[in-house]
Amino acid sequence: MLTSKYSVAALASFVVLMTGTYAASAEDLKIGPNGEALSVEASPALAEKLPADLKGGTLKIVTDPSVPPYTFYQADGSTLTGSDVDLGNAIAAKLGVKVEWSTVKFPGIIAAIEAGRFDMAITSMGDTPAREQKVDFVDYSTDGNAIVVLKGNPLGIKTIADLCGKSTAVLQGSVMQGLVEKQNEKCADNPINIQVFPDINQALLQVRTQRADATMYQYGVAAYIIKTSPDAANLEVLAFEQYGSGYNAMPFKKTSTALRDAVQAALTELKADGSYGKILAAWGMEANGLDTFTVNDGLRFNQPSN
Missing domain, CATH: 3.40.190.10 (Periplasmic binding protein-like II)
Structure with missing residues (x-):
């Protein structure tokens, strides 16, 4: 600590x-x-x-x-x-x-x-x-939560349902993990490969290095990181839909x-x-x-x- x-x-x-x-x-x-x-x-x-x-x-x-x-x-x-x-x-x-x-x-x-x-x-x-x-x-x-992908959204992810069959990095114990796990229950024989990390920066790194297809985080936080951090310049937050506002x-x-x-x-x-x-x-x-x-x-x- x-x-x-x-x-x-x-x-x-x-x-x-x-x-x-x-x-x-x-x-x-x-x-x-x-x-x-x-x-x-x-x-x-x-x-x-x-x-x-x-x-x-x-x-x-x-x-x-x-x-x-x-x-x-x-x-x-x-x-x-x-x-x-x-x-x-x-x-x-x-x-x-x-x-x-x-x-x-x-x-x-x-x-x-x-x-x-x-x-x-x-x-x-x-x-x-x-x-x-x-x-x-x-x-x-x-705040609400949004999906984060590589800039340009090469996989064409539009909604949380599009995460089925894809690798998704999430923060351990977060609402976002709960949202992705809940969606995974609907994916039937095309499950989400959920990768869990203790730090959101590690989750973002998986997407940046293409070891995960997407992550999900609070919209305001994700947008701020992408706007202000050069390391996140190759990421994009999908602002057109937010999930699990609370x-x-x-x-x-x-x-x-x-x-x-x-x-x-x-x-x-x-x-x-x-x-x-x-x-x-x-x-x-x-x-x-x-x-x-x-x-x-x-x-x-x-x-x-x-």
Whole structure:
């Protein structure tokens, strides 16, 4: 596991007591790829809702830094950035706490939350009925999934049904794996050769090197990687159809109801004061925003997952 520690004081949201209220000055938070300034006023009322061991303390958040523009490393290879990082820092600022960021590959995140190694995760994880059996979720945005192929789409793949008889690389434990496996049940005597990897970059590499015919990933992430990474220049995301649209959600240990509810309330206040919208806009993700933030609403979209 790679671990990077950032206090909200250093990165994003050190909170000082001023005239009876907590306030973060504009320079405390920097959002978006251009480091735009954002001011977030802390809420003493929400801070009081936190568990005793977190009040005025440090919120431990874990993420997988391989999903730009949600979470990824800056050019230095060690500084985390992305819309999820900005949102996590803003939540911490609203709750009047510091934040410690850690990184774990996606397949291990739920187990780490269950074990109590971290307080929560923000990593564009889908809220699904299967995952709700293990953790609680606060839903914070939406996204859909699309097929990624070699540029020019030489095999003429149009829909997920066209993956039958082809090799498809997927991220282990993801909604995309569930979608491809569900389609495979319909392929009869022409099954999909499903290749499972612990990292989406490995799945993309299989397509780039023609060891797989396609992969499937969140549309926004795939489009961002192809647009910004020279290594992915020979890939194409099939934008004409998306599958398994659903929530991006923050997982919490089942017993962490006080923290879960405080984070949900913090999101609601960040929406009301405009901070939530500014963060999404800074990353070009306005269309992914929610009007209300629900808890364990995965059945609404009923995405498949492990």
